[in-house]
Amino acid sequence: MTSQEPIGTQSPDTGAYAASARAWIRGNLTDALRTDRAHVPGASLGDKIAFEAAQHRAGLVGITWPKDYGGHGLTLREHLEANREIGLAPMPNAVNSIGKELAGPIIMAVGREDQKLDLLPKILKMDHIWCQGFSEPGAGSDLAGLRTRAERTADGWRVNGQKIWTSGASKSQMCLLLARSGTAEDRHKGLMLFAVPMDSPGIDVREIVSIDGARSFCEVFFNDVIVDEANMLGAPDEGWAAATRVLSIERATNRMYRAWRFQSEIDHLVAACRSDLRAFAILSEYKRDIAEARIAVENLKGHVETLVGDLLAGQQIGPRGSFPKLYWSEAHQRFAQVAYEIVSRLPANAGQPLADLKARMELLYFSSRAETIYAGTTEIQLDIIAKRILNLRKAG
Amino acid sequence: MFDDLDPKEFEDTARTVVEGCADLADASARAAMLGEAGLIGVSAPESVGGLALPLDFAVPVVAAAGAGLLGFPLIESMVLAKALAGVNDALAGEIAAGETVATIAWVGVAEDGVVGGAPMAAEAARVLVFRADGSAVLAPLGNGVTAEVTAPLDVDAPEARITLNGPVEGIVLSAEVVATLRADATLLRTGFVRGSAERCLSLAADYAQDRSQFGKPLSANQVIRHRLSRDRLAIETMRCGLTRALGPVPGGDAALARDTAWLSSAKAGIAVAESAIQVFGGMGFTWEVPLHRHLRQMRAQASYGAAAEGTEALGARVLAGRDNDWYGEIAHVV
Numbered sequence: 268m269t270s271q272e273p274i275g276t277q278s279p280d281t282g283a284y285a286a287s288a289r290a291w292i293r294g295n296l297t298d299a300l301r302t303d304r305a306h307v308p309g310a311s312l313g314d315k316i317a318f319e320a321a322q323h324r325a326g327l328v329g330i331t332w333p334k335d336y337g338g339h340g341l342t343l344r345e346h347l348e349a350n351r352e353i354g355l356a357p358m359p360n361a362v363n364s365i366g367k368e369l370a371g372p373i374i375m376a377v378g379r380e381d382q383k384l385d386l387l388p389k390i391l392k393m394d395h396i397w398c399q400g401f402s403e404p405g406a407g408s409d410l411a412g413l414r415t416r417a418e419r420t421a422d423g424w425r426v427n428g429q430k431i432w433t434s435g436a437s438k439s440q441m442c443l444l445l446a447r448s449g450t451a452e453d454r455h456k457g458l459m460l461f462a463v464p465m466d467s468p469g470i471d472v473r474e475i476v477s478i479d480g481a482r483s484f485c486e487v488f489f490n491d492v493i494v495d496e497a498n499m500l501g502a503p504d505e506g507w508a509a510a511t512r513v514l515s516i517e518r519a520t521n522r523m524y525r526a527w528r529f530q531s532e533i534d535h536l537v538a539a540c541r542s543d544l545r546a547f548a549i550l551s552e553y554k555r556d557i558a559e560a561r562i563a564v565e566n567l568k569g570h571v572e573t574l575v576g577d578l579l580a581g582q583q584i585g586p587r588g589s590f591p592k593l594y595w596s597e598a599h600q601r602f603a604q605v606a607y608e609i610v611s612r613l614p615a616n617a618g619q620p621l622a623d624l625k626a627r628m629e630l631l632y633f634s635s636r637a638e639t640i641y642a643g644t645t646e647i648q649l650d651i652i653a654k655r656i657l658n659l660r661k662a663g
Numbered sequence: 664m665f666d667d668l669d670p671k672e673f674e675d676t677a678r679t680v681v682e683g684c685a686d687l688a689d690a691s692a693r694a695a696m697l698g699e700a701g702l703i704g705v706s707a708p709e710s711v712g713g714l715a716l717p718l719d720f721a722v723p724v725v726a727a728a729g730a731g732l733l734g735f736p737l738i739e740s741m742v743l744a745k746a747l748a749g750v751n752d753a754l755a756g757e758i759a760a761g762e763t764v765a766t767i768a769w770v771g772v773a774e775d776g777v778v779g780g781a782p783m784a785a786e787a788a789r790v791l792v793f794r795a796d797g798s799a800v801l802a803p804l805g806n807g808v809t810a811e812v813t814a815p816l817d818v819d820a821p822e823a824r825i826t827l828n829g830p831v832e833g834i835v836l837s838a839e840v841v842a843t844l845r846a847d848a849t850l851l852r853t854g855f856v857r858g859s860a861e862r863c864l865s866l867a868a869d870y871a872q873d874r875s876q877f878g879k880p881l882s883a884n885q886v887i888r889h890r891l892s893r894d895r896l897a898i899e900t901m902r903c904g905l906t907r908a909l910g911p912v913p914g915g916d917a918a919l920a921r922d923t924a925w926l927s928s929a930k931a932g933i934a935v936a937e938s939a940i941q942v943f944g945g946m947g948f949t950w951e952v953p954l955h956r957h958l959r960q961m962r963a964q965a966s967y968g969a970a971a972e973g974t975e976a977l978g979a980r981v982l983a984g985r986d987n988d989w990y991g992e993i994a995h996v997v
């Protein structure tokens with residue numbers, strides 16, 4: 268090792284965009300919104316929504332979207348700068364990440380101009396929170412097995428079926444719905460995307476409690492829901508084909524702050540343990556694990572920054588988006604396991620900083636279990652790499 | 664400035680030259696061939712006959728050396744040619760041209776009397792020995808400085824132990840020059856391991872598709888596919904980490920990016936070679952299949968680059984950190 272400097276006395280990002288993002292977060296992230304303040308009563312949903320709308324006005328959100336659609340018309344470079352600062356701060360996860368990082372880019376790719384002008388600004392202003400109605404009880408990894416049907420009517424479509432694991436459905440105004448016009452045997456044929464208002468008659472939402480105690484994901488039932496022709500996104504088949512292309516880029520670029528958030532969790536662990544000699548002694552037993560976690564953070568930055576560089580250079584990234592998703596989810600889970608073990612050993616009379624840490628790391632441990640499941644499980648990412656990157660044969 | 668040059672082309676050239684080196688008898692002959700092709704002086708200044716290109720261009724060359732099991736202290740020669748420029752241009756030029764074979768004893772300091780981890784010192788004319796104060800001496804091998812090869816780990820570029828009888832005389836490199844030399848070597852070593860691991864994966868992927876058991880290729884089995892996918896992820900992680908470490912690191916810590924890219928590649932490269940041996944089954948356990956040679960050279964590099972100690976040291980640095988000002992208000996007692 269050549270450097271003996273303590274980690275993190277690193278120079279802050281000199282980019283102007285990063286500096287203004289940092290200043291804004293400093294001025295606007297209240298204790299109630301912070302994720303490292305378990306002893307402070309948490310912010311309400313309304314407050315979180317207002318905070319997110321303010322982030323957009325301040326230039327932290329919608330950075331790469333065209334100005335015509337409410338965005339800031341900048342590049343992934345500024346997006347990356349802002350996300351470094353977002354990650355380093357103990358900021359709550361976005362309420363409307365599905366809108367901003369999934370529905371929005373898909374609408375941008377396949378929507379009609381009138382749809383873009385109408386729907387996109389509402390996402391950034393937080394008038395429309397979106398949910399993603401893809402998974403079904405019988406169609407998870409094998410999404411092409413979905414059964415939710417859309418039948419033609421005189422002036423639109425009639426939708427029947429059931430979605431599950433629909434994150435945020437109970438607080439959403441809109442659903443990005445994946446349905447089919449034929450039967451489940453058609454597999455990838457006849458798939459259609461719709462923008463469905465959640466207050467449409469016939470939609471029934473039931474919250475599901477998850478292992479971290481949250482009530483975020485839901486079951487969503489569609490009983491004879493009438494969807495206007497105008498709410499179809501792209502033509503049948505085409506919409507879905509374009510959406511999968513968008514999704515592969517999104518997998519690589521969404522939640523770009525993840526490496527820096529991961530770093531900030533390590534920073535929090537170290538800072539809080541340094542407030543108590545007994546805690547620091549426990550932490551010191553895990554020196555090697557902490558080193559591995561910090562290495563993983565830098566590796567993840569490598570994945571993300573290289574992909575951003577390639578995208579800015581106009582390269583296709585294809586299935587490479589699987590790499591950062593797979594790498595982050597597993598490394599982050601390993602850290603969460605170590606952090607959980609450390610906080611589980613803290614003395615009962617530890618002070619406030621350690622109590623706050625304990626709450627955060629216990630939650631992290633449970634919530635991180637989802638990271639290898641959603642957005643394509645670990646096994647599915649490994650299949651993608653084997654098939655589409657290594658091109659491994661299955662038959663002789 | 665280097666817009667018209669592509670590091671990728673250097674890798675192609677280097678691969679051909681490294682293949683050619685395999686047929687040559689000794690380190691001197693390989694030095695001449697590598698020097699002739701301009702590969703040793705890629706990053707050395709023009710004043711000593713180098714190409715003065717950034718390390719981005721040297722990395723593909725060492726990656727090809729790692730892939731091709733090159734029997735030559737290439738990383739050592741490259742960093743010495745660069746570090747000696749301005750100190751002793753004549754010798755720097757000889758090393759860059761492949762006229763003199765020089766190496767570095769990576770393990771230990773002169774004060775110990777014996778230093779180790781000097782690849783191919785038995786065939787070298789000079790060896791760089793570090794000193795406790797951070798400086799180093801480039802000493803001629805011979806009188807008072809003797810190399811001895813005993814059961815080397817790396818069979819392609821066998822490392823020697825160097826016995827120092829009395830004070831070491833030679834060209835002195837300052838601690839500052841040595842720090843840069845070490846930093847350069849860390850990046851090059853990462854590239855070398857990347858090349859070696861990549862070759863292991865490509866051998867394993869080919870074998871898995873050619874060999875049939877139970878009436879289908881090994882690669883039809885999901886456990887094998889997923890194993891190879893994980894190895895591919897490891898290589899992508901090395902590639903991206905190195906790309907990041909080679910560039911300016913905006914909003915980050917360049918030394919940390921370099922150190923972590925090396926520490927993680929050292930471990931991951933070894934794991935990819937071990938994994939490839941498993942995919943080859945009994946064949947993988949034979950001396951003939953070159954996977955063990957890759958494993959050996961990567962293990963040797965891990966020791967030259969002090970990967971195990973480095974990970975410990977990094978842990979200590981992280982535990983000492985009080986950097987993120989979001990947690991600045993927590994009062995520290997340690």
Ligand SMILES: Cc1cc2nc3c(=O)[nH]c(=O)nc-3n(C[C@H](O)[C@H](O)[C@H](O)COP(=O)(O)OP(=O)(O)OC[C@H]3O[C@@H](n4cnc5c(N)ncnc54)[C@H](O)[C@@H]3O)c2cc1C
Nearest residue numbers: 399400401402407408432433434637640641642643644646
């Ligand atoms: C927190 C959370 C939020 C989510 N939010 C949403 C959302 O907003 N909208 C939405 O549409 N969906 C959402 N999902 C659903 C998510 O996309 C699915 O859970 C995921 O695709 C896996 O599907 P499944 O649960 O049916 O598991 P299954 O597909 O049944 O898989 C079960 C296990 O089998 C493995 N497996 C499956 N197929 C293979 C195979 N071919 N080879 C090897 N192993 C295999 C899987 O990897 C997994 O380990 C969310 C899930 C979670 C956990």
